[in-house]
């Protein structure tokens with residue numbers, strides 16, 4: 548079982564994420580979006596989206612930084628005070644992200660709300676996975692102390708062994724269940740990437756920098772359409 552979860556599953560998740568991601572981008576480019584629901588409800592979206600995005604982005608950047616530069620991360624975490632400050636910062640950010648996520652979930656719950664009608668099964672699955680992932684991450688940070696340090700000796704060698712196509716899972720198979728669940732769910736979220744609105748992560752709207760302004764005009768009955776008004780709608 549461990550062989551499947553820590554060798555086959557990460558490869559399957561990555562291959563599908565990249566393969567299906569490219570396929571969807573080519574075949575259905577206009578679905579490559581976060582499918583904003585801001586027009587349906589804005590207030591709760593603000594209170595949910597801002598904490599969620601700031602919190603989770605900083606946490607994931609920390610995950611990535613430690614995986615890419617384990618030597619530097621080990622040096623930074625080497626001092627007791629620095630380790631304590633960084634661990635507490637991680638926990639605070641996780642609570643911040645969790646607060647945002649809960650607001651985002653509550654926003655989509657009422658069965659008579661407009662946002663609920665615009666919510667797909669996949670949105671529900673994604674939010675559920677995020678909730679479990681943040682909760683297990685927090686659980687690890689609080690109950691399996693100094694995760695930022697042992698991550699360097701367990702998950703990071705495992706990641707690099709997968710990259711080098713020489714999978715080595717001994718460093719992760721003996722970890723507690725909650726940690727293994729967090730690792731496997733991390734790859735499950737990567738797997739969901741091309742099947743959900745997560746695709747918006749790789750969309751940088753750079754063309755907005757040079758695209759002409761879009762001016763939205765009401766098309767009321769009887770309004771005379773002039774060459775000028777059609778020009779601004781371009």
Ligand code: HEM
Nearest residue numbers: 637638641680681684685687688693694695698702730733
């Ligand atoms: C396979 C990929 C992943 C691995 C190996 C991993 C590993 C870890 C470890 C070891 C910790 C404990 C850090 C500490 O105690 O300071 C942690 C915490 C956390 N993780 Fe992950 N993680 C992965 C993916 C993810 C993903 C995809 C998310 C969110 C979408 C996530 C969200 C969190 C959160 C919110 C925390 C608590 C905050 C913190 O202490 O950094 N993780 N993760």
